Amino acid sequence: MKVVVTGSEGQLGYDVMRSLLRxxxxxxxxxxxxxxxxxEEKTLNTLRELxxxxxxxxxAYTAVDDAEEDEKRCHEVNALGTKHVAMACKELDIPMIYISTDYVFDGSGEKPFEVNDIRNPQNVYGKTKAEGEAFVENxxxxxxxxxxxxxxxxxxxxxxxxMLQVGKTRKVLQVVNDQVGSPTYTKDVAEFLxxxxxxxxxxxxxxxxEGYCSWYEFAKTIFELSDMKDIKVEPVPSSAYKTKAKRPLNSRLxxxxxxxxxxxxxxxxxxxLERFLSEISDHNK
Ligand SMILES: NC(=O)c1ccc[n+]([C@@H]2O[C@H](COP(=O)([O-])OP(=O)(O)OC[C@H]3O[C@@H](n4cnc5c(N)ncnc54)[C@H](OP(=O)(O)O)[C@@H]3O)[C@@H](O)[C@H]2O)c1
Known part of the structure; x- marks a missing residue:
């Protein structure tokens, strides 16, 4: 199959390219x-030609905190950019895979969000990704x-x-423990795609x-699996770690x-995580 990948130099796009070739x-x-x-025109023409x-x-525009003060650009990329790609896919009558986010939900409750639960984003980034979803669906x-x-x-x-970087210089770290979700490896997503x-x-x-954890549990596991067990990770609530964009507490999907x-x-x-740590270690050799 001939497959176009947008954002091919991004974190996920890079591994998607590698999976496609494999x-x-x-x-x-x-x-x-x-x-x-x-x-719009360039997107349509480029995809027509390819x-x-x-x-x-x-x-995508993925700087979640910057987006709070840059709503126009975030909307242009995540909502309108996605619409342009969808318009081209419609014209070519080909399938489109749109990568979206847990941030389209409001993070309430403790149950995992089902695929058709109501979108109710709580920050600008999530709102624009939800708008992108709506364009694709419509x-x-x-x-x-x-x-x-x-x-x-x-x-x-x-x-x-x-965490690996900060762990080189600090022996005690505070990490939020009231946001729960699933860490996700780009290589596994790419293979799923x-x-x-x-x-x-x-x-x-x-x-x-698979599985859920808090950022605190995630950080602890990173240090445990990296032979950095001497680093003390202290759990703190999100209220102790203010960010411009509100994050959902429940990101279970x-x-x-x-x-x-x-x-x-x-x-x-x-x-x-184990496989990723060994990938990093091979990469640094
Ligand atoms: N990272 C996460 O934790 C996370 C979580 C949930 C969902 N997602 C979603 O997963 C997808 C991939 O995320 P990622 O982590 O790979 O993000 P990333 O590393 O920031 O990659 C996004 C890519 O999009 C490109 N891009 C930005 N604006 C563009 C534009 N106007 N036209 C064309 N390309 C543009 C960027 O290029 P430049 O670098 O040149 O700007 C970058 O290469 C996104 O849809 C994101 O919303 C990510």
Whole structure:
């Protein structure tokens, strides 16, 4: 299959490109320099010229805190940019995979959010990603909306890398323990997306690694698995760690509909973290 990947140099896009090549697909990566998705005509023309069999739309404005003061740009990229990609997919009559987020939900309660639960984002980033979802749903029949959360991968900034870095200079760290979700490895998401390309079970999916934890538990496990057990991690409530954008307390996403659609769940987040730490260690050799 000939597959276009937007945001191909981003954290997820990078591993999606690698998975596509491993699965013998033709991978056409688009960086922002090659295609700024906020430009409607250019997006339509570029995709017309490339004539792919599917698009995996990873490009996004992902600076969650900056978005609070940059709503216009965030909306242009995440809502309108997604609309432009969806318009092109509609014209070409090809499937679109749109990567979305747990932040489309309000984080209330303690139950995992189901794929069709009402979207009620609590910050600008989440609002614009939810608008992107609505464009995809309204414009297309052949679409996958794939919500992920707490992402880590080799090609980008993420919580795991930050912890490993901070752990080099500090022996005591405070990490929030009242936000609960699923850390998710880009390599596992990328492989999941390959299974979607081969299927026609269109719809909304949650593709996070299995299991839930708080950021505090996640941090502790990172240090345990990295032979940095001397670092003391102290749990604190979100109220002690103010950020510009409000974060959902409950980011649990239900994966009940995966098996019904014949799709496999992702490995546990602990297993994913172990593999990621060994990928980092190989990378640094
Ligand atoms: N990271 C997470 O924890 C997380 C959690 C849930 C969902 N997601 C979703 O997962 C997807 C991938 O995220 P990620 O972590 O890979 O993000 P990322 O590393 O920030 O990558 C996003 C990519 O999009 C590109 N981009 C930004 N504006 C663009 C524009 N106007 N036109 C074309 N490309 C543009 C960026 O290019 P530049 O660097 O040149 O700007 C970057 O390469 C996104 O849809 C995101 O919303 C991420």
């Amino acid at each position: 699965h013998d697909h033709q991978a056409l990566g688009l960086t922002r320099e090659l295609l700024d998705i906020t430009e 004539a792919p069999d599917a698009v995996i739309h990873c490009a 414009l297309l029949d052949k679409y996958f909306i794939v919500r992920i959360s707490w992402v880590f991968g080799i090609h980008g900034k993420n919580f795991v890398k930050t 390959m299974s979607l390309l081969d299927s026609r079970v269109y719809g909304i999916y949650h593709a996070t690694n 239900s994966k009940e509909n995966l098996q019904r659609s014949g799709l496999s769940k992702l490995p546990t987040w602990e297993n994913a």
